[in-house]
Amino acid sequence: MYAKSKVAQVDRPIEVPILGEWISLGDIDDASPAVGGMFVLRAMTAKERRGWSVADIVGTAQHRARTHDGHSTRALTSVQSPTVEQFAADAIGWLLARGLIGPTAEAQHGPYWMLTSDGMAAAERGSVTHIEASMRLHAELHPLLDVSARPNFERGDYAIAVLAATQKVEVHVREAAGLGKGKVGVNLMREAFKVGGPLADAGEVPAEQEAVLSLFVGAIGAFKNPTSHRTVEYDSPIEAASIIHLADLLLRIIDRAKVRRAAEVSDE
Incomplete structure (x- = not known):
């Protein structure tokens, strides 16, 4: 049975920006696909942009990690990066499966996603219980x-x-x-x-x-x-x-x- 690798205890306080919203590697590691999906959904809702790619979600996070004091910034290591990639994959997969995001017109240049009407409603409710039901x-x-x-x-x-x-x-x-x-x-x-x-x-x-x-x-x-x-x-x-x-x-x-x-x- 597949089990994702756990973040080392010493790395858990490290924070990364997911669509501009900071979250620790520890919280990322603990997040279920539903929690990750709602985090990404809220982050998308807070922005004026219409479409996001995987690079938007993962790329910046991999290169702008900071320690918990918020003063030093560095790139994630090859051991730490997969945690962010898995988080993004789980979150996007969860959102797509529930019809909360869909492709934009830019999809021809790669997968770009935007909020669907259900996604905007879920973000406004702050809950996906209605969607799950x-x-x-x-x-x-x-x-x-x-x-x-x-x-x-x-x-x-x-x-x-x-x-x-x-x-x-x-x-x-x-x-x-x-x-x-x-x-x-x-x-x-x-x-x-x-x-x-x-x-x-x-x-x-x-x-x-x-x-x-x-x-x-x-x-x-x-x-x-x-x-x-x-x-x-x-x-x-x-x-x-x-x-x-x-x-x-x-x-x-x-x-x-x-x-x-x-x-x-x-x-x-």
Whole structure:
């Protein structure tokens, strides 16, 4: 397994400028790709320039290192330089993977990067938690979630996104089960998925049918009902994204139940 080399203890206080922002080799050595990426992102945001190359990020740092007292400047040694190069590679790779930077028109002369709209938004927030959560929703979701849940999530309206996702589950259950509007929320789930109910899988043992019933009752009771009846704030976009993923799973279970029910009706 690959393990990057560690900075010698005596070298940790040495500072280098990354896009004009000073950082010690010790902090560089300790930084994860996410921490490095945010450092580079903030440094880019603080400048008026539009594009940066690897040389901008690494070159100056390699030649303008200073001791912790800030008085003496020198070039990094061949042993110290790879630490800065690895830091830049990790940071740029992390930023590119999340769509926070993209190529400029100068890319024909080598890789030059600029902030994307998402990058500017992340820099303004000072956090990439929203971006990390959004990546969880980059995979294909059930089409019903693209109507409202995903757009609201991308705007940062997490509670509305959760409500939209769980409401789609409720509506889809009602339509698939052929039940009237008088049944809502948890009661609707119980009626639709009870053993022998219209969406229950008669081919499964009763205990498994009850488990699916509990899954739907729990999801609607815990995530849909509260947002329907009062203001609920989601401080963590990752939590909201996880609930939307749960809604995606439930919608797919409903689809399978709908197909199964149609087949049963056609055989009658």
